Amino acid sequence: MTELDITEVVRRSGVPASALRFYEEKGLIASIGRKGLRRLFEPSVLERLALIALGRAAGFSLDEIARVFSPGRRPSIDRRMLAAQAEKLDQKIRELGAMRDSLRHAAACPHPNHLDCPTFRRLLQGAMSGRKGARRKRAPRPP
Template identity: 65%
Template sequence: MPLDIAALSKKSGLPASALRFYEEKGLIESIGRKGMRRVFDDDVVERLSLIALGRQAGFSLDDIRAMFRPDGSPDIDRGRLKAKADELDQKIRDLTALRDGLRHAAECPAPSHLECPVFRRLVRRAGTSRALGRTIPSFGRPGF
């Protein structure tokens, strides 16, 4: 059953502006108009869910658009999924190291955070990582 843009917005939880943007980017396609409103086939809801999953995983909209055939069916490269999963694994390791460093700093008995060698490594690595445009890399885990 076709959905007008308001019904699709309600069903998907996305504002109509996002739906129009996704249509403009070639991620979804309307099947026509009902009066002044765009109308979409109801299978677009599943496609929007796939788009949301791709965005949560960190894929760009262009990457996501490339994961669909011209007819709208998914054509997802398993190698790209594995590469993204590997990237997420590294990010999890980096964030875990950051979290552990912050927890250590919060509980460290050193008189000043800058007197704590673990916290100093965290600060040093943050500066280096920021300059390189990355998250904080994992580092030796004495005590964490």
């Protein structure tokens, strides 16, 4: 098969037709023509859509993903950008882990009222200072 119509791309990729049209407007993918009212794509569009999905799942914006695709060339992935995003994900994982631990503590807290619990109070202080799920106070950074 040398070309896929938009219906086949939707079926094989799971990406809605509206998203395919949007990706085409953003320059992430390109149709190669039309068959009646339906856009036609090269089979390689499926690999591009997989890369887009992977990038989105990793937290990249569509504009960041677009920079990976050079017109007419294979994708060129910036390794520094990947490392920076991995670092952001590590930070998010730490934050989510702290939030999970906080929720588990609150669920199993032996105090009859959460406000009587010193650990829960620290969690509240952390939330008020913008550190959701904070487990302990950190020393202030030197100026």
